[in-house]
Amino acid sequence: IERWVETSLEAGDISKRLATWMVKEESRPGYDYCNYKVHKPQANYPGRLITSGCGSPTENLAAWSDFYLKQLVVELPYVLKDSSDFLYQIHKFNLCQSDKISNIILVSWDIVAMFPSIDNAMGLQACEDLLKKRDVLFPSTTSILEATRITLENNISFFNNVAYVQNNGTAMGPHNACSYADIAMHPIDVIINSNEDFTIA
Helix, strand or coil, rough: HHHHHHHHHHHCCCCCHHHHHCCCCCCHHHHHHHHEHHHHHHHCCEEEEEECCCCCCCCCHHHHHHHHHHHHHHHCCCCCCCCCHHHHHHHHHHHCCCHHHHCCCCCCCCCHHHHHCCHHHHHHHHHHHCCCCCCCCCHHHHHHHHHHHHHCCCEEECCCCCCEEEECCCCCCCCHHHHHHHHHHHHHHHHHHCCCCCCCC
16 A cells, blocks of 8 residues: 555655555454345345455545546446436336337346455456546546555455455455446446347356
8 A cells, every 4th residue: 555655646646645644554454244134034144244444454545446436437327326216217218208118128137246256357457448438537547446456455354353355356345345346347237238149257
């Protein structure tokens, strides 16, 4: 993190004030806890592992990168903000008087354990592709990408007094996790919506 701060400060991507905020004098590893899926009694209430980055060394770096990744997410055509946004989109379809409306088939799909299943190389490539398309390339694509990579590769946490580090995928809990996951799925959404045969390696 300190090397990233030094490089980004020198490149003019962050201010001195941000540089000071980014390096936490006092920090600790994140901690893991289970969020039980109480709506799935038939599966014996499986748990979803959440890694809290509160107080961790990467907490502020994740928040900084999320500020810029989130700006990319709102431009994605296949992302819903929340349940209200979904209902609004359905309402718009219902108001449409076009012949195309009769050809619409509602489809939903789910990726099991999506966040930890996203390959880092694939996710970072998707981020880079969108970052390079920004109208204003500030902060630099390199700086945002490196900050995201650091948060992915240094996700250290404790569970039941045992230390863990996540080697691939993103944890559920860091500030930038949702934006990163949405962006990582964008290339797949594009392929699916193109009606072409596809294979995900």
